[in-house]
Amino acid sequence: MTSKVVVVGAGVVGAACAFHAASAGMDVTVVDRGPVGAGTTSRGEGNILLSDKEPGPELDLARLSRTLWDEAGEELGPDTFELESKGxxxxxxxxxxxxxxxxxxxxxxxxxxxxxxxxxxxxxxxxxxxxxxxxxxxxQDAQVQPVLAAAALLRAAVRRGAHFRTGEVTGEVTGAVTGRDGRITGVRTAVGDVLPADAVVNAAGTWGGEVGRRLGAPVEVxxxxxxxxxxxxxxxxxxxxxxxxxxxxxxxxxxxxxxxxxxxxxxxxxxxxxxxxxxxxxxxxxxxxxxxxxxxxxxxxxxxxxxxxxxxxxxxxxxxxCPDHLPVVGPDPRVPGVVHACGHEGAGIGLAPATGALVTAHLLGRPWRGADPAAHTALLPDRFLTPGGAPE
CATH class of the missing domain: 3.30.9.10 (D-Amino Acid Oxidase, subunit A, domain 2)
Incomplete structure (x- = not known):
């Protein structure tokens, strides 16, 4: 059976998550209370940087992302989102x-x-x-036009079968629906309807903390x-x-x-x-x-x-x-089915493709497009939780 995935957030990170999940054959729905890329994505410079990152988890993700941006340019056309390898x-x-x-x-x-x-x-x-x-x-440093990049990735996801709904009412996620075992079975929207889901990706950018709270899995963004x-x-x-x-x-x-x-x-x-x-x-x-x-x-x-x-x-x-300046990418142990993809600070545009690939790898339970969950454990939300499962 095809996995149903709801991605909350239509910025560049959410778009990349939708693109990779749809490419993997999942049934994807992207929801957002605003237009494509209307939040942090529209306020950035479009940076794809390796130069500003210390060796470690973020640089590892950035190196993969740099490769995936080039691949996206080859598939979608670099002029589609003004990819410039300017250095x-x-x-x-x-x-x-x-x-x-x-x-x-x-x-x-x-x-x-x-x-x-x-x-x-x-x-x-x-x-x-x-x-x-x-x-x-x-x-290796590069630049894209960020809103065009988000739109191009979402269009490519839709071509792969993804769905997209936006608006202050129909695109507003207000809470999670869970089964008796506590696993996610869907999300509620502001109009009261339920979108069925086997997994929900929190790609809500600056609002990732609030969306996490609504899903029962708060993170400090x-x-x-x-x-x-x-x-x-x-x-x-x-x-x-x-x-x-x-x-x-x-x-x-x-x-x-x-x-x-x-x-x-x-x-x-x-x-x-x-x-x-x-x-x-x-x-x-x-x-x-x-x-x-x-x-x-x-x-x-x-x-x-x-x-x-x-x-x-x-x-x-x-x-x-996030307080430790690393994004939160991966499944939340408190609510099975919730996967975070937020907290990228000013690096979200550059890190988006690798974040989407890593989220998809977590959903699949195996590596995807060069992203191996076992290699990126430092980004998991567990790092902010006490042994009892509460935020520190």
């Missing part, structure tokens, strides 16, 4: 920072990442400020607000994703206060994206002009030509993060 350039502001950056890169290279130390960074990026002592080039600035369209001026070395430290930080580190990259449409900020303010959507000014100043220091360029907008969103 990343991480730069240091001083000699001490450069030494630390290259030590970090050496550890990554030992873990399978391609790295290329660069002394003359302006050979790669002619418009960088003078005086930068060096950096590291990461040729919290919002971390960030701003991105967008310039007017320009001729090609920035060739890679360029960021300062302190960006890596900010990604790994658990501080609640505001942190900013300079990230600059161009898009296919000619605009330049400027980030990145992180702060824990709950779901406060207020515009903070001080953050915008700080990001703009850091970008202009890195690329002086930006001083004469107009900003056309600034947008903000919420990264779904």
């Amino acid at each position: 990343g350039l991480v730069v240091a502001s001083g000699a001490e920072g450069l030494e630390a950056l290259r030590e970090f890169a050496a550890r990554q290279e030992a873990a399978g990442v391609r790295t290329e130390p660069v002394d003359r960074v302006r050979d790669l990026e002619p418009h960088l400020a003078p005086g930068i002592p060096g950096g590291v080039h990461y040729p 919290l919002p971390r607000r960030g701003f991105v600035l967008v310039t007017e369209p320009l001729p090609p001026m920035v060739r890679h994703k360029v960021y300062s070395a302190d960006y890596v430290a900010n990604v790994a930080s658990s501080d609640a206060g505001l942190e900013t580190s300079c990230v600059v990259e161009g898009t296919r449409g000619g605009t330049i994206l400027i980030g990145a900020s992180r702060e824990r303010v709950g779901f406060d959507r207020a515009m903070n002009t001080a953050v915008v000014a700080r990001l703009a100043a850091q970008a202009c220091a890195l690329f002086p030509f930006l001083r004469g360029v107009h900003l056309i907008r600034a947008y903000r969103g919420f990264r779904p993060y």
Whole structure:
């Protein structure tokens, strides 16, 4: 009998889960209270990065995901979601920072990442400020247009037989239906109907904690607000994703206060994206002009030509993060049939294909598309549970 799977969330992670599960022959239904990619997916820069990840569980997932993004581009067409293998350039502001950056890169290279130390960074990026002592080039870093990527994966899932329902009422999951043994048999929606399910995938992004609670399997997924600035369209001026070395430290930080580190990259449409900020303010959507000014100043220091360029907008969103900065991917022991796929923070777009493959492997009980559950136990939700099964 074909397994029935309900995926909660139509962002890029949910879309990837639906794509892989449908590819494996499962009967998939994707539900979301909003449009495709309307949450965190629409607020990101589309990064597919290896350069910012320490060797360990997240980098392992990122390396698999990088391969699967290329495979998706071959199948769906790279122009469908603007897949660009542009590479990343991480730069240091001083000699001490450069030494630390290259030590970090050496550890990554030992873990399978391609790295290329660069002394003359302006050979790669002619418009960088003078005086930068060096950096590291990461040729595997890439970028997609995230909403297009989510939509393309969902369309491919639908071609494989998946179903999709959206809307504030029909797509809102309010609770789980379980059998006498406690196993999931379906989910309830806001209109009171029940969608039958042998498994439910919690791919609700920043709302993954709330959806987990409604399913009887809460996980600690919290919002971390960030701003991105967008310039007017320009001729090609920035060739890679360029960021300062302190960006890596900010990604790994658990501080609640505001942190900013300079990230600059161009898009296919000619605009330049400027980030990145992180702060824990709950779901406060207020515009903070001080953050915008700080990001703009850091970008202009890195690329002086930006001083004469107009900003056309600034947008903000919420990264779904877990306290240990690793996503939660895998079955929840408290409610058999619940599988989590959330908490990716700012790496969800890059990690989406491997997350979808790993979720499918858990559902199948065997490896799928290079994802082996036995190799990714550090991502399981068990790590947050006490011996009695309660969250720590």
